[in-house]
Amino acid sequence: MPFLILNLFGVLDAKRSGEDAVKSYAMNSGCSYSIIRPGRLVGGPYTNLDLATLFQVEGGASNGVTVQSGDALLGDCKRDVCAEAVLQCLENRECEDVVFSMHRFRASSATASMTAGVSAAAAAAIFLSYPARMERDHHHDVQYSISRETIQQHTTSNNNIMTAWSSSLLDSNYWLRSNIPTKCEAVNNKKMDTVNNNKTFASNTPATVYGEEEESNSANGRINYYYKRMNPNDVDRTSLMESHAIFGPLWGEGLIERYHVYKRINTNNEHPQIVLQSPRELTVVDLKVGKKLNGHDGIIHGGIISLLFDEAMGWAYECLQQQDQIDSSGMIIVTANLTVNFRAPFLAGSEAVIRVYHNETKGRKIYFSARLESKDGRVVFAEASSLFVLARKDKLRMKER
Numbered sequence: 001m002p003f004l005i006l007n008l009f010g011v012l013d014a015k016r017s018g019e020d021a022v023k024s025y026a027m028n029s030g031c032s033y034s035i036i037r038p039g040r041l042v043g044g045p046y047t048n049l050d051l052a053t054l055f056q057v058e059g060g061a062s063n064g065v066t067v068q069s070g071d072a073l074l075g076d077c078k079r080d081v082c083a084e085a086v087l088q089c090l091e092n093r094e095c096e097d098v099v100f101s102m103h104r105f106r107a108s109s110a111t112a113s114m115t116a117g118v119s120a121a122a123a124a125a126i127f128l129s130y131p132a133r134m135e136r137d138h139h140h141d142v143q144y145s146i147s148r149e150t151i152q153q154h155t156t157s158n159n160n161i162m163t164a165w166s167s168s169l170l171d172s173n174y175w176l177r178s179n180i181p182t183k184c185e186a187v188n189n190k191k192m193d194t195v196n197n198n199k200t201f202a203s204n205t206p207a208t209v210y211g212e213e214e215e216s217n218s219a220n221g222r223i224n225y226y227y228k229r230m231n232p233n234d235v236d237r238t239s240l241m242e243s244h245a246i247f248g249p250l251w252g253e254g255l256i257e258r259y260h261v262y263k264r265i266n267t268n269n270e271h272p273q274i275v276l277q278s279p280r281e282l283t284v285v286d287l288k289v290g291k292k293l294n295g296h297d298g299i300i301h302g303g304i305i306s307l308l309f310d311e312a313m314g315w316a317y318e319c320l321q322q323q324d325q326i327d328s329s330g331m332i333i334v335t336a337n338l339t340v341n342f343r344a345p346f347l348a349g350s351e352a353v354i355r356v357y358h359n360e361t362k363g364r365k366i367y368f369s370a371r372l373e374s375k376d377g378r379v380v381f382a383e384a385s386s387l388f389v390l391a392r393k394d395k396l397r398m399k400e401r
């Protein structure tokens with residue numbers, strides 16, 4: 001079809017500028033993008049005002065599609081299939097940073113064909129048609145019912161984030177992690193599968209902590225750690241409501257909206273046991289920042305990020321103290337040095353996790369490292385390292401008023 005007709009009223013120009021905006025946002029924020037250029041949308045729901053809607057064009061019985069990189073295809077695309085492709089792009093890393101056009105496969109088969117330019121993996125991801133998807137969702141439902149029992153067996157307290165190993169009934173690639181028994185997530189052992197999780201295990205709770213150490217951590221394939229909430233029960237700095245930087249003045253809507261601290265508890269044969277490894281993960285903070293803590297418009301201030309790190313490392317010290325039974329009588333722990341590298345803009349309103357690792361202890365000096373990253377671990381916003389020093393309370397110079 002001639003470009004002039006296709007671009008009537010500047011439609012294609014508008015689409016192109018939309019795509020450019022998506023790409024530049026992705027580049028600036030460190031996330032990936034997938035751009036789908038479907039053919040004319042046909043099939044229900046009939047919401048727009050074109051001829052396909054007027055005549056309720058179904059687009060044929062096939063859910064198969066043909067995809068090709070760039071912009072070469074011309075044809076129809078069913079709305080539901082297009083929606084499916086969007087979901088597939090969200091779920092599959094192979095679809096990161098790809099641009100492709102997609103139209104209805106014209107043969108009667110429910111499979112799809114692929115033409116050059118889109119990677120086989122991306123195409124394979126996109127090609128899942130509805131029947132395949134429904135089967136998969138059903139599979140996930142089965143996982144859910146089994147895993148809930150598994151989680152209940154493993155759960156020691158409602159405040160625990162559980163990592164429960166699925167029984168042999170489950171696909172061995174999946175394991176489960178939950179912050180309370182009825183709200184759980186299935187996570188693919190090798191690759192996060194968060195979209196399915198959210199769909200299958202609708203969660204009202206904000207705190208879900210992801211990890212990346214499951215492979216190195218599991219000699220026999222079992223997951224052998226879980227996380228236990230430290231605040232407000234275990235150690236309660238929220239009691240410093242009035243004066244504590246995070247839980248006081250900077251706490252609330254638009255400010256720091258969530259700061260849940262979890263300590264990692266390693267287990268061996270399901271009995272809690274400390275596994276010594278260095279650097280070892282001590283704490284994970286599940287946090288959410290609001291929209292009133294910016295430096296530049298829409299970007300969280302670096303000083304706030306440093307504060308979030310400093311606090312997280314303070315909790316890591318608490319954790320270390322509990323585990324290693326550091327004798328700190330008459331002493332106070334303070335930050336002597338904190339170095340932060342800002343890797344990607346941390347956007348206002350974001351949720352993220354901070355993971356804190358213990359690197360080394362030398363006498364009174366304790367070295368930590370930490371990472372502020374997206375919940376799925378795919379974007380690192382900042383990294384930090386610190387030196388905490390145990391100082392004698394009576395020697396600590398307090399500034400006189």
Ligand SMILES: CCCCCCCC(=O)SCCNC(=O)CCNC(=O)[C@H](O)C(C)(C)COP(=O)(O)OP(=O)(O)OC[C@H]1O[C@@H](n2cnc3c(N)ncnc32)[C@H](O)[C@@H]1OP(=O)(O)O
Pocket residue numbers: 310311313314315317318333334335336337363364365387389390391392396397
């Ligand atoms: C559980 C609660 C968590 C709370 C989380 C929040 C923590 C905070 O934000 S605390 C507030 C910010 N920090 C402060 O106010 C600390 C102010 N600084 C001080 O009081 C002192 O400089 C202090 C205590 C760090 C060190 O003084 P002091 O105890 O006399 O020890 P000092 O002998 O100077 O140093 C001890 C060791 O640390 C090293 N060290 C001290 N400071 C640094 C530094 N900035 N960089 C590198 N090394 C350092 C020294 O070289 C020395 O090493 P070594 O033993 O190998 O010779």
